[in-house]
Amino acid sequence: MQKEGQFHIPSGCAIAGLFCKDGRRVSGESMIDSITVMHDRSNGLGGGFAGYGIYPEHKDAYAFHVFYDNTAAKESVEDFLTQHFDIESLSRIPTRKTSGITDAPLIWRYFVHPLPRMLQDMEVDEREYVVRCVMKINAQYDGAYVFSSGKNMGVFKAVGYPEDVGRFYKLEDYAGYCWTAHGRYPTNTPGWWGGAHPFALLDYSVVHNGEISSYDANRRCIEMYGYSCNLMTDTEAITYIVDYLNRRQGLSLEEVANVIAAPFWSTIEAMPEPKRSQMTYLRNTFASMLITGPFSILLGFSGGMMALNDRLKLRSMVAAEKGETVYVASEESAIRRIQPELDRIWAPRGGEPLIFRLNEGVKF
Amino acid sequence: MAINYMVPEYEVVRDPQRCIACRVCERQCANEVHSYDPELNCMRSDETKCVNCHRCVSLCPTHALKIVKNNDTFKLNSNWSMQAITEIYREADTGGMLLSSMGNPNDYPIYWDKMLINASQVTNPSIDPLREPMETRVYLGKKPDHVERNSDGSLQINTPPQLELNVPIMFSAMSYGAISYNAHESLARAATELNTYYNTGEGGLHKDFYQYGPHTIVQVASGRFGVHKDYLNAGAAIEIKMGQGAKPGIGGHLPGTKSVGDVARTRMIPEGSDAISPAPHHDIYSIEDLRQLVYSLKEATAYKKPIIVKIAAVHNVAAIASGIARSGADIIAIDGFRGGTGAAPTRIRDNVGIPIELALASVDRRLREEGIRNNVSIVVGGSIRNSADVVKAIALGADAVYIGTAALIALGCHLCRSCQTGKCNWGIATQRPDLVKRLNPNVGYQRLVNLVNAWQHEIMEMMGGMGINSIEALKGNRLMLRGVGLNEKELEILGIKHAGE
């Protein structure tokens, strides 16, 4: 059988997220609770979580979470890391034995700082340097896979149902101002841990429910800019597109949403100037990054979270607010489970981005 | 009299029970195949002159006519086909090069027919174009590399000049001279109504058609016929013709007999003189020369118009395209070896060049590998026969397609491949006034509009089936294609998987 990454894998899923605008940090336990309700939307072939604000004691270091198939892979990657980074600390990521989670690889965490000398040699900024290093490990080091590489955030994922994955990683021991979660329902997969979601690059993490029909158009476009889509999953392509548009082209997240879920031309034509030419510009310039087909995504980033549906709203997604906390999930039940009393609950329109950020003055 | 070695290719079969001797066939045949015998009160035919254009068949009110392949045969031989032998007789008769028209008709692989399109089932809903928006709009031209901001933070509109198409189909270059005034008027009016573009070819732009300028691509070819400042500025884009799929590596030749009246005036040459386009542009012997012409044309039009460079699909097409993409050109048009022509040496037409499907796949891949795919748009032509070919071309990586032969067929062309004789019975590839008037542009333009509208509907249905509701999400989306009956190498070049994979 072909391994993940050798062919394109479509999958259906469940997603959930919560975000505390006041910066209050909540334990991963509630996210596990929430995603558990949507057990039926996954099939045990992948689950995962992303937490933001979970490493306040290392907040200036890039936190690399790495899967290793064997110790040889670990040794060669650690060589690479030593050559390129100053390693502040390293450890196994704590896990507990959980029925339903089997065949665990070696799971390690490194808090690292790019070596200034190497940075200077490569003449790129720090984030670009980290991206290139992560890409290099993932593409060239057999048996090693960096699945989380942001600051003060971390991804935890595995093959299994999401609630089991959460318990496996002891998420009750972490506290973050933002959590996203994912339960995967791939139509075919050999079940590789790296293939579970969230997919992350730097502090961007994406959980996604859908199957995008534009996949190969998006992939072949984004690969022109130095990304290699090794996993061949939709989520990976979406993450790279977000990284390219937001970090490298400097588009705002609203603008990113207007590229990947662009309004229809008829809608754009009805807009007043200068909005019309701005939207036409975005859609034309980044035409191959338009994503079609059903999707609902939650994008986590430092200090914020964005929810976005495809422009026809072909996947369910609801959002809710209670006080300073916002919730987004594939199903309302997943929100009610952790917060039965809500100030407001609504279904965002297709293509309309919901962007939540920490309140002004809140530090993370 | 010398021996006639030639055997008529076709036989005119007339049903005597049906023929009413109305003589429509006789009046409509510019080749003078049919004649009336008043004594016998019946029609006669001389099939040696028949080119099988079907004009008589189409107009016969009693359906009394059919043209069939002549059953007469030389001694059967798998190596020396009848065609091979007959061509030798013709060359031995005349000592001249064989001429042919329209695209290469020989039995080479048609890769379009070896690719199949995907559709959604279960995991991803198909989209119904009758109920949901389905977008086929395309912009052609270079895209900006970097987003820049105005001082107020808004996006700077730094987009180079673009062509906007409602549907990714344009009419390819066919010169006034090669085709008739009425054919040009049909194309111009149809392009305008469809919000797409037609192309003047190298024959200049008739003064009557300047009004369609916003939907006209003006061509600059090696003969520079009809090129002047107003002409360049009249169009929406300028195409530099480096080559043509039907005759890569050679120029063009409009015989003096076709260079009459307005045709000569539009080309700015003396009436009756042969219009000979040189094989190369004599100011372009290298890629840097091309760059100079690109920028000369941009200077002449104040950088307001995209420049298209059209090349024939030849062996090294990917490297050539990569050079063009760095030459300042905004759009590359690639013409496959099946592309049509008003006249070309038969040997060239039938033996030079490569299939457009393979050329497109390798150009698109090369430009992506070099990270310069957004420097240019890719337009392909050279036998796009239907909307499925359009879908497949876009999925392989084209931005839009050119249709020439298909457009002429919509106007009535029956692919008799005799354009070079100038006696087109359908009023398309002729300058004889009595024949030209057979193509009423009121009819012709509507047929072109109908054709493109029909294709657009079909494209939308296929896109909807794939769960794609905007054509840009189809561009280069090779996972939407699967090969059937292709070998590993062909699949590798096309960048697609085999059906079942």
Place this chain on the structure above:
Amino acid sequence: MKRVYVNEEWCLGCHLCEYNCAFANSGETYMPKALKDQKIYPRIQVEEGDGVNFAVSCRHCEDPICVKSCITGALSIDNGVIKVNTDKCVGCYTCILVCPYGCVMPASDGHVIQKCELCTQNSCGEPACVKGCPNQAIVYEDRGE
């Protein structure tokens, strides 16, 4: 009213209109049966010469001189269409002589006249010459005349 108009720019002189007219008024359903080995008497006729072709049929004049000159009342105007009642026609040919367009002619038997009645008296439904014109040179339209 709707009339038959001919645009000589697009008339090819193919004479199909004549045969379609003769067939439409033959009462037959199969053209070869109606027209094979027959001399045809169409009500529309193509005038040819010097590269210009023009199919001519009754103009259905507002003030038709043929109707005025008919000695038996066989010609009449019915909703703008000039019609002939062959029961009344005595074949005096006065109308043929006075028509400035040459659009009235003897019928095949020579005893009465015939003219274009816009296919209102046969089963064609709309003018057969228009329907069968291959180049839209003959049109049937209301130009407010």
